[in-house]
Amino acid sequence: MVSKAPVQDVRVHLLLGFLGVGKTTAIRHLLAHRPQDERWAVLVNEFGEIGVDARLIGDTGVAVKQIPGGCMCCAAGPVTRVALNALLRQERPDRLLIEPSGLGHPKEILQLLQGPDYASVLQVEGVLTLLDPRQVVQRRYQEHELFRDQIEAAHRWVLNKADLCPPEILQQAEQWLLERPEAQAHPARQAGIRTVSAGEIALSWLQNRAQRGAAIPASAARAMSPPTLDWRQAPEPPQPGQWIELAHASDGFHSLGWRISVREVWDADALLECLLGLGVMRSKGVLLTQRGWLWFNVAGDDLSAGLCGPQDEAVVELIDDRALDAGRLRQHLEAARQPLPTP
Structure with a gap:
């Protein structure tokens, strides 16, 4: 049996940004314009427990691994290491995009990626922070520790959603x-701040300075033994009317999510109207409508949505800086749903 060569010199790019700045849209843009002779992979961390972003990227033909339930940076221990090692081992990418949670501290994940365990495995070529100009000018964001950390960690800043400002x-x-x-x-900062709409960033903006070292050491290789990464999705799929609820809270923010049966169908227009009226900072998900599977991503008054391929289950994730009333929010969402199928 011929053993594979060690994974080495994978170019890594971190895309940072606060809630709702358009990181997932930017990643989709990058993936759509990736060089055809390169093998790419994406590692996504989400604040919530459901894991929606990987579904929004999963139709791009690129391997995606997700770490739901909090901050990748704080979890720069077993969970993050196992997910990262599995992705490297299984996909052997030329280039790896990492999207930490919008509520994550980037310094810890950078320490992991640039540490001795990944010395020649990974080349961290750059860190880009995507910003919504409307957030930048607000004092509550300017004074927020997470917001400042994401600005400080980046080699380049990009103002997104220029068309909305x-x-x-x-x-x-x-x-x-x-x-x-x-x-x-x-x-790169002194050269000027880039301004874009719809996350249309260029790959060259992500590149900063390569850092090299030695192949994956035994300590890291042991962590790459066959992992069970999708344990959060292991339970049986929900039945119609049975919403499996998952909640999470950290750093003054709250997430609330549901896994929902694929047999529940929503009215697309009523759903989008409902999402804009929920009164939460962020809502995203994938639901089945009378027009087909619909993905949606709402940040404040900004809504983007579109049809996508079939899903194994429907999911909704809500995030806010206040405790979320699950009963009230579910009632609002159910009002946009068509009658449940009869048994």
């Missing part, structure tokens, strides 16, 4: 960033 907001956001001490700490 008045020119004066874009100007104020750029001025605030350039006045920060970090603006002078890296040439």
